[in-house]
Amino acid sequence: MPRWSNWSGKQQSKIQAQHFVRSEDDAAGLVVACAQQGLRVRTAGAGHSHSQVALPDQVAVDLSGLSGVISTDAEQRTAWVWAGSPIYSLGRPLWEAGLALHNQGDIDRQAIAGATATGTHGTGATLGNLSSRVLAAELITAKGQRLTVTESSEPALFQALRTHLGSLGIVTRLQLQLRNAYRLHQRSWSQGLENLLPEIDSHIAENRHFEFFWYPQTDQAHAKIINETEADCVYPLGDDERLAWSYEVLPSHRPVRHTEMEYSIPAEHGIDCLREIQQLLKTRFSDIAWPVEYRTVAADDVWLSAACQRPTVTISVHQDIGADDEPYFRACEAVFSRWGGRPHWGKVNYLSGSELAAIHPQWSHWWQARDAADPEGIFLNDYMRSLQP
Template identity: 30%
Template sequence: MKLTRRHMLFAAAGTGLAAGAVAVQKIGWDNKSFTRKGYVEGAPEAPPGEASWMNWAGTERATPQQIAFPDSVDALANTIRNARGRVRPVGSGHSFTGLATTEDTLVMVNALSGLLSYDAATGEARFGAGTPLFQVSEELAAQGRAFDNQPDIDSQTLAGAFATATHGTGNDLPALHDNITAFQMVTADGSVRDVTRASDPDLFEAGKVSLGALGVMTAFTLRSVPAYRLKRTVTVEDSKDFLSRLEQTAGAHRNFEFYYFPHTGLVASIVHDLTDEPPTDETGGDDDEFLQGLKTLRDELGWAPWLRRTIARSEFPRGIVEERVNESRVLLSTVRPTRFIEMEYHLPRERGPEMVERVMRKLDQRGEIFFPMEYRHIAPDTAWLSPFNAGPRASIAIHAAADEGYDYFFSDFEPMYREAGGRPHWGKLHSLGRAELTQLYPDYERFLALRRDLDPGGKFLNAHLAKLFGENFDG
């Protein structure tokens, strides 16, 4: 889909006459800085003898005493057993919250990766917990297999994706962790545990979405399906027309999502359906270039909402803007070169259409917003801390550039999500603690009790988890 920064600059240049009538507003907007106060680019400088780390978005930074890279389960067990202070595991650092942050020992399990075994009779595959999702997809494809679904970003490790309940989209498709049939973990005392539903049903349901709080995962056994091909169709249209048949569209396709472009009144729906058609040669649009076009539109015309909307609607393509056929692993996940910050809540499915309209209206009220909003559907599962264990959910995600302010996430949007019974994505920004989470999750206190049994000394705690669990934390 083409909407480039160059297009927007030419479009904005044609507004000079109109700008004269509201010169004061334009000058004020031109002098506005969108960079948030206190923003620092890059990881922190570590004191002598310490290490430096930050997450992908730059929202979390740390200078741990050490970053450990164990290359075997035994080495990991020794690291945990002998560690001084706290220990936190980290994968690709794609969570926006403080799940991984520590000033003591940060453990990276990236060396525990790759396909460990494959059972052709069942289609189950065992992978190291540090394997990134894109590698899992490639190794499954070599066996003629695939995930039944994928998230829109595939750089996360298996351990990180499962720990935070990472998901794709589709009315009948659950989150990724529902594919787990067994896992191995190292607990706080250095013990290695192999867990299945039959061997330990409570730990199995708690461990599928564990926030990295029960132990450090080393391997997962996963269900797979025969490799399949999808047809991707992207359609841009007026938001009112689209919302009038949102549920009908979602039910008619295997995978369904849509993006709303603030201050335009337009949406782009993305659907995928099973197909036997041959792969196409066409490549998709440049999402990063498109995003920069939206940013330029904000920067140049944010002072005049009516003009911003008019130019956007004149420049956007309409109708079907992309049709592609390829293997599922190619189409379901995309590359996100532009760093951003995100809040995502999972709402009861029946509240989705109503709430997404409210969110869209609120987005249009804030001139500084240019990032699209994302809406998806997820089927239920049974993991204790799965946001989807109470029934089908509709997911609404809002974003901001990594260097820009996002306080309005909490003041303008989170209260709406909470009023609708929403549960936050564990890896994305939210303000909830134990009191609120206990009300949202029937098994929350069971999870906390199990965590205390496995880690009575709080070796895997950090400040973020202490807030979630209602625990004292002295650093």
């Protein structure tokens, strides 16, 4: 029996088959065949989620064969892209059309449909997550039909689709809101956390992007600010200083396999929450050397987005893939929850469906739209079934 594994190797399953899709007709035919046999279908992107959200339990679909930019509209600043496109594959062709993503996450290895599925974000208090930039999608439905989903044609399904959690169908194309191509200047430095803490709010307010990693063993923080510039690009790119096009500056290289929990906290509580995580590491988990990451995300109106209706600070904690991460992550989750946190869908959390319902205002609407599109649950894996109201 074939096996499926995520990037970290912490999520693994035995599956009946893996299907590599290279056309929408093939994806549609696969869904019809699976439905006839009573098999459940899970499409994965790059498998970079630490949670079980991508974990297939019967038929795994790989969409990396549907990759690239389909069309661009420079006037409207939009593009249709294939859902299986790794984010790194979009930067150059969009730039050639004079366009760029508004923001990107820490890495650019994810598939665009995988990244939008979970509300993947970068940092920047005025910048929404990738899901908030989805304008439309093409979906293979539970009946094996191709459906174009826009806000006007399918209002509820569209809202659900922006953070689709792999549970509405096979997403084959996405239309994204973009902006004109732009250059960024990045500067990074190290500083003691105690000195940085009083400066955090002004760094957030004064810079397009601000983030830092705090290393508990040394108490040093590695901070980064990034702003737009008209200056000429400088190559090769450095690590601490970069000046180039946005798609070149924003992504980092994260080769060390790890596992991760991340919660979104109302922005006004970010620093207080961080201080409690700092205390936790100093008192109960003093052997952990993995850093804590601090970023910002603008409020949005996306159902199931961790930034839905509130300006957000995200705090991430990491652990070795060989370690038992649960005691540390559960202790962090208790702190995050006290500060009104919402978990990142692509990272570890231990919340039940009813706990998630209590923190996501649109939870029942999302499930109503999902269940109407797929009443038999062909696109639900065991994890999603466990959350179903």
